[in-house]
Amino acid sequence: MFKRLAEAGAAVALTVDGKPVRAVSGDTVAAALLAAGIDHCRTTPVTGAPRAPYCLMGICFDCLVTIDGVGSRQACLVPVSEGMKVETQQGKREAGR
Amino acid sequence: MAASDYDVAVVGGGLVGVATAWGLAREGCRVVVLDEGDRAVRASRGNFALVWVQSKGLGLAPYAGWTIRSSNAWAGFAETLKEETGLDVCFQRPGGFHLALSERELEARANNLKRLHNQPGIVDYKTEILDHAQVARMLPDIGPEVAGGSYCPLDGHVNSLRLFRTLHTAINARGVTYLPSHRVENIVKDGAEFRLATAHREIRANRVALAAGNANMHLAPMVGLECPMRPERGQIVVTERLRPFLRHPVVTLRQTDEGTVMIGDSKEERTDPAGLTLGVSATEAERAVRQFPLLANVNVVRTWSAIRVMTRDGFPIYDESESHPGAFTVCCHSGVTLAANHALAIAPMIARGALDKSLVAPFSARRFHVQEAG
Numbered sequence: 001m002f003k004r005l006a007e008a009g010a011a012v013a014l015t016v017d018g019k020p021v022r023a024v025s026g027d028t029v030a031a032a033l034l035a036a037g038i039d040h041c042r043t044t045p046v047t048g049a050p051r052a053p054y055c056l057m058g059i060c061f062d063c064l065v066t067i068d069g070v071g072s073r074q075a076c077l078v079p080v081s082e083g084m085k086v087e088t089q090q091g092k093r094e095a096g097r
Numbered sequence: 098m099a100a101s102d103y104d105v106a107v108v109g110g111g112l113v114g115v116a117t118a119w120g121l122a123r124e125g126c127r128v129v130v131l132d133e134g135d136r137a138v139r140a141s142r143g144n145f146a147l148v149w150v151q152s153k154g155l156g157l158a159p160y161a162g163w164t165i166r167s168s169n170a171w172a173g174f175a176e177t178l179k180e181e182t183g184l185d186v187c188f189q190r191p192g193g194f195h196l197a198l199s200e201r202e203l204e205a206r207a208n209n210l211k212r213l214h215n216q217p218g219i220v221d222y223k224t225e226i227l228d229h230a231q232v233a234r235m236l237p238d239i240g241p242e243v244a245g246g247s248y249c250p251l252d253g254h255v256n257s258l259r260l261f262r263t264l265h266t267a268i269n270a271r272g273v274t275y276l277p278s279h280r281v282e283n284i285v286k287d288g289a290e291f292r293l294a295t296a297h298r299e300i301r302a303n304r305v306a307l308a309a310g311n312a313n314m315h316l317a318p319m320v321g322l323e324c325p326m327r328p329e330r331g332q333i334v335v336t337e338r339l340r341p342f343l344r345h346p347v348v349t350l351r352q353t354d355e356g357t358v359m360i361g362d363s364k365e366e367r368t369d370p371a372g373l374t375l376g377v378s379a380t381e382a383e384r385a386v387r388q389f390p391l392l393a394n395v396n397v398v399r400t401w402s403a404i405r406v407m408t409r410d411g412f413p414i415y416d417e418s419e420s421h422p423g424a425f426t427v428c429c430h431s432g433v434t435l436a437a438n439h440a441l442a443i444a445p446m447i448a449r450g451a452l453d454k455s456l457v458a459p460f461s462a463r464r465f466h467v468q469e470a471g
Contacts, residue, residue, distance in 0.1 A: 045338035045356055072337055072396050092340045092356045095238075096391030 002034045014084040023080040030056055030063045030076035033086070041065050041075060042089040064089055071097045101290045103129045103274070105447060106302035108281050108293070108316060109309035111141035112257070112432035113406075113439055115264040117308050120444020122271035129300060130268065131293060134278040138370045140310055141432060143403025145333065145359060146257035147346060148188065148434045151195060151224045151249035155209065157412045158216040159459040163438065165220055168251050170437035175255070181270060184263040186255050187354040193252025193346045194236065196243050196388050203244045210247060224249040238342055240390040246347075254346045256354055257433050264436075276300075281309075284319040286421045291320075304423040306447055308439075310406040313414075313428045321420030323462050324428050325409040328368045332377050333361040334385075335399040342391065350385050358392065360385045370404050406430055409465065415443060415457040423450065426462070 009025035016038060023032035030053035033041055040050035042064050053063035056076045063075040066087040071094065075086075103126075107118045110132025121128045133139075150168050154161030168190070175188040197203035207226045213219065228245040235248070268275060276295075283294040284305060293300045305320060307313050317324035338356030346352075349362045363377045378400050386393050406429070408414050413429035425447050429435055446452045 070394055092338045093395070095339045095342045095358075095389075095395055 012080045016086045027080045028076050029078045032080050045092040101301045101303045103127045103302040105304045107306045114308035116436040116439040117427050117444050118268050118273050120440035122273050124448035126448050129274040131279040131281050132277045133280045138404050140406045141261050146255050148253040150222050150251040155213040158219045160412050162220045167435045167438040174437035178263050182263050182266045186260040186263050188255045190253030191345050192250040194246045194248050195348045196246040198242050200244050238389050238391050242387045254351050306425045308427045320424035321418040322416050322426050324426050327409050329405050329407050330365040330367050330402050332363045332402045334378050337396045337398050373402050413460045414462045415460045417452050
């Protein structure tokens with residue numbers, strides 16, 4: 001659905017739920033998820049409805065994911081880095097993660 | 098005698114007022130609830146939602162028995178509300194804790210409970226002092242700094258916003274007239290009936306129940322009663338929704354039925370409901386993390402301050418007027434805990450036209466005169 005613009009940066013390798021995803025230096029985690037065709041990054045705590053990055057500017061909190069073991073990070077505000085472990089979040093966050 | 102519009106006018110549409118109004122309607126009374134508007138300083142929208150027993154009654158032993166009576170009635174109260182409205186207020190009574198973060202705090206806690214239990218006429222409510230290991234068996238996520246705590250099996254909690262909504266739904270279904278933006282400016286007794294002045298119009302009723310929280314201080318003298326108050330401010334910190342980890346409410350921290358964690362039991366002698374004292378929220382959060390270290394990187398999604406309804410000595414005031422027969426005060430701090438009593442015990446007394454002295458005589462504001470004379 002999303003296509004990258006022509007200008008390319010250095011490749012960055014991360015994993016999403018353990019699967020390798022290739023991103024580009026300067027991507028946010030949200031951009032990397034969208035570019036990889038991942039259609040939702042979490043389910044809501046109450047109804048379990050799927051959610052994906054939406055506002056891409058830190059307002060909507062719909063792109064919450066677990067990054068390197070820390071839950072409920074805003075994917076649109078965190079730049080990708082080499083070896084980063086991203087996990088989609090199912091329902092309520094687990095305290096301590 | 099003119100036929101009044103209503104049997105009882107309840108002044109105040111918060112938890113105390115609507116619980117009382119619901120109880121009155123169940124007794125067959127024609128009831129009107131006179132409330133302020135949305136901008137009212139409303140404790141019922143900001144409270145911590147405990148149905149709490151332990152610690153209640155130090156300084157006034159009958160308050161312990163009164164609290165236990167409501168705590169024991171709560172499950173049936175919640176069930177009846179559910180039958181009438183289809184709404185679940187999520188009452189749970191798993192027993193609750195007061196946690197101590199040092200041996201000194203634990204000792205102070207134990208001494209307080211000893212003083213409470215040593216009062217003549219006190220009801221034993223089986224609060225135990227537990228050490229770290231004993232607490233950890235029931236609350237496995239406590240941090241190493243928790244020296245121990247007290248546990249009372251009667252303590253519980255509820256979803257208080259849903260309780261507020263449920264009671265409003267219930268009074269509506271029972272035909273109670275609810276009038277928001279009808280702040281009562283003046284009350285006079287005219288023959289057998291009371292005339293309550295509001296900016297919109299005058300309301301007439303045979304009886305008046307003052308359930309206006311801290312505003313009772315100004316309303317009570319209009320009907321020959323007194324209700325000395327000392328409001329205080331509290332702050333609450335709320336986290337994002339988390340998977341259930343806390344089976345028992347702690348007096349300063351509880352996980353709601355919806356997963357959020359509410360933190361806070363601060364007390365400030367200020368009564369400005371707007372704004373927060375950040376140092377207070379920070380202290381609450383810091384103590385919460387020492388109690389439960391797994392909260393360390395959890396996100397806070399809301400904070401607020403609210404004004405506590407607080408009588409001068411912290412105990413409830415239930416009174417009936419001698420100079421203005423038919424006027425009653427229903428005033429307390431713990432509007433959630435005591436909601437069952439207000440609906441099931443106080444309201445029937447008001448419907449009959451007289452308080453049951455065997456139950457509520459200790460809660461008359463006359464106690465303040467005794468203290469001042471002594």
